[in-house]
Amino acid sequence: MPSKSKCVHCGEEVYEWVRDCPKCGRPVANPDAPLVKDIKWKASGQHRKKNLMPLLIAVILIVIAVIVYFTKYQ
Numbered sequence: 001m002p003s004k005s006k007c008v009h010c011g012e013e014v015y016e017w018v019r020d021c022p023k024c025g026r027p028v029a030n031p032d033a034p035l036v037k038d039i040k041w042k043a044s045g046q047h048r049k050k051n052l053m054p055l056l057i058a059v060i061l062i063v064i065a066v067i068v069y070f071t072k073y074q
Contacts, residue, residue, distance in 0.1 A: 003015075003016050004016065005028075007021040007023065007026070007028055008028075009026045010023050010024040014028055016028075
């Protein structure tokens with residue numbers, strides 16, 4: 001007889017071979033794995049702002065150069 005385990009999302013007893021929980025519809029995962037709500041996530045948006053700064057400066061300099069070029073030679 002197949003063994004049963006609990007869905008880590010809703011607690012419904014499910015057979016270990018099922019892919020999705022019949023109650024909540026979520027994928028059945030390893031019962032020992034931590035829940036997503038229990039994981040402490042780091043803010044990842046701060047490093048992107050630092051990496052975009054040189055690109056932003058380059059775009060501003062190009063825009064200024066184009067404006068100067070067209071106002072001076074037109």
